[in-house]
Amino acid sequence: MADKYDAIVIGAGPGGMTAALYATRANLNVLVLDRGPYGGQMNNTDAIDNYPGFTEIKGPELSQKMYDTLMKFEPDYKYGNVQSVELDGDEKVVKTDDDKEYRAPILIIATGSDHRHLNVPGEEEYSGRGVSYCAVCDAAFFKDEDVVVIGGGDSAIEEGIYLSQLAKSVTVVHRRDKLRAQPTLQKRAFANKKMKFVWNAQTEEILGDGTRVTGIKYRDKETGAEKEIKAAGVFIYVGVLPQTKPFENLGILNEQGWIPTNEHMETKAPGIFALGDVREKDLRQIANAVGEGSVAGQAAYNYYQDLKD
Ligand code: NAP
Numbered sequence: 364m365a366d367k368y369d370a371i372v373i374g375a376g377p378g379g380m381t382a383a384l385y386a387t388r389a390n391l392n393v394l395v396l397d398r399g400p401y402g403g404q405m406n407n408t409d410a411i412d413n414y415p416g417f418t419e420i421k422g423p424e425l426s427q428k429m430y431d432t433l434m435k436f437e438p439d440y441k442y443g444n445v446q447s448v449e450l451d452g453d454e455k456v457v458k459t460d461d462d463k464e465y466r467a468p469i470l471i472i473a474t475g476s477d478h479r480h481l482n483v484p485g486e487e488e489y490s491g492r493g494v495s496y497c498a499v500c501d502a503a504f505f506k507d508e509d510v511v512v513i514g515g516g517d518s519a520i521e522e523g524i525y526l527s528q529l530a531k532s533v534t535v536v537h538r539r540d541k542l543r544a545q546p547t548l549q550k551r552a553f554a555n556k557k558m559k560f561v562w563n564a565q566t567e568e569i570l571g572d573g574t575r576v577t578g579i580k581y582r583d584k585e586t587g588a589e590k591e592i593k594a595a596g597v598f599i600y601v602g603v604l605p606q607t608k609p610f611e612n613l614g615i616l617n618e619q620g621w622i623p624t625n626e627h628m629e630t631k632a633p634g635i636f637a638l639g640d641v642r643e644k645d646l647r648q649i650a651n652a653v654g655e656g657s658v659a660g661q662a663a664y665n666y667y668q669d670l671k672d
Contacts, residue, residue, distance in 0.1 A: 368394040370469035370663050371457050372438075373445050373609075376403025377425075378639025378652030378659075379473030380433045385660020386471070387436040391667055394465055395433075396443030396457070402426025403475050404640070405649065407497045409525045414649050422499070425649075445474075445609045453634065453670065468634050468670055469663045472610060472622060473656065475640040476603035476647070481513060485569030485576075486599070493576025494569055494597050498522035505596040507531045511579055513566050514600035520544035520552050522600060527557040534559045534592055536566055536581060561592070569597055605641050617643055628659035634666055 368391075372383045375397035387393045400406055408422035417425065434440070443459040448470060450456070455470040478496040480486060486494055495501040502525060510530045512523040515537035521544070527533045535552070540562040542549050552558050563584040570578045570591065578593040605620040615630040615637070617623050621644075622637035624630050630637050638655035640647045 365456065365464040365466045366394070368392050368439070368465065368467040369667055370394070370471060371396065371455065371465055371467045372471040372473060373397075373443075373457070374403065374473035374475055374639070374641075375401040375430070375440070376473060376475050376639060376652060377405060377429055377649045378475075378656040379403075379471070380429045381653045381656025382471045382473060382636070382638060382659040382663070383438050383656075384433045384436055385657050386469075386663045387433075387438045389660065389664035391469075391664060393438040394467070395438050395440045396445060396459070396465070398442065398444035400426070401430045401440075407499050408521075409499050411649065447609050448613060450613070450632075455634065469666060470635045471628075471659050471663060472607075472630075472635065472637040472641060473639045473652075473659075474606040477606050478599070479602040479604050481566060481599050481601055483566055483568055485571055489569050489571045489576045489597075492574065493571065493595060494599065496599055498525045498598055501596070501598075502526050502529050505530050508595035509534070509593060510596035510598060511536055511592055511594040512598045512600060513537075513579070514602070515539065515542040515544060516600060516602065517544045517548060519598075519600035520548040522598060523558060524548070524551055524555060526598065527555050530557065530596070532557055532559060534561060534594065536561045536564045536579065536592070538565050538584070539563065564590075603640070603647070607641060626658070627662040628655055629662060634670075636663055 370393045372395045383395045405422040405426045412419045447458045453468045454466045457465045506529045509532045512535045523533045564581040566581045568580040623643040628636045628638045636659040638659045639652035
């Protein structure tokens with residue numbers, strides 16, 4: 364027997380929690396499912412300095428505050444690793460990997476994004492043995508060591524700055540001669556004495572001694588020369604991929620797997636909303652995930668009223 368709700372929110376990052384808050388506050392019977400701790404990517408972020416209301420706050424602390432705010436309105440909150448969603452008339456049938464089934468006329472997708480792999484030799488072999496995708500999780504293993512960060516976006520630079528607090532040196536290896544990261548982050552990174560930059564460098568291999576990472580091999584795109592950098596750790600931040608596998612059969616994804624919506628966070632499928640990092644958009648921030656969550660929660664309420672009429 365499936366448990367029935369008015370709305371099911373998949374993903375308890377900042378956007379999903381806000382959508383659930385608005386929908387519950389509008390008196391819908393809401394289930395929130397997440398396969399990990401609430402907070403999503405905020406848990407992997409050390410200091411957040413661009414979320415209004417807090418001059419600076421630790422990611423896990425902001426996660427806890429958002430969760431506490433949400434739980435004041437008493438939605439049902441459960442562990443759930445969603446495997447598939449099927450349509451049964453107006454109802455969306457959500458199935459999880461522990462063989463649970465949940466039904467609701469409204470589905471709100473807030474599953475976010477996951478890190479992209481570089482797909483070079485050595486990356487998989489040394490994953491967890493020097494190769495990492497989470498500085499906040501793994502920085503402590505590299506105290507007083509030389510580390511490399513690959514990428515030039517907000518994540519690479521923010522995490523590089525974080526790593527510099529513990530590591531001996533942080534070398535940012537970027538494939539162009541300009542960073543993509545926000546100017547404020549760039550300014551902090553360029554002023555950081557422990558950070559070095561290698562430009563126009565295409566990483567070709569993660570090197571190791573069979574047990575642990577020893578460095579990287581890259582090609583200098585200007586001269587074509589192959590070069591090496593010695594490092595005990597390699598942190599890879601080369602972009603993000605949508606977490607949308609369970610929704611592939613719903614006809615709501617674009618070619619790259621992101622979910623396009625209109626301004627009400629409605630997808631192509633009636634009663635299915637999407638918001639936050641999983642949505643097709645340019646800017647992925649906590650602030651806009653929260654804003655989109657409020658829009659989705661209210662739109663879900665409006666949809667529910669129309670269904671009842
Ligand atoms: P991103 O903005 O897509 O940047 C990815 C970086 O990796 C780019 O510099 C890109 O180079 C490089 N790259 C991509 N593929 C590569 C490859 N095969 N080899 C080498 N380099 C490669 O990803 P992100 O930094 O993870 O950020 C994801 C989203 O979260 C963004 O919207 C970002 O603004 C947001 N975010 C915000 C904050 C914040 O506000 N504090 C913090 C973290 C993330 P090119 O520049 O040449 O394309």
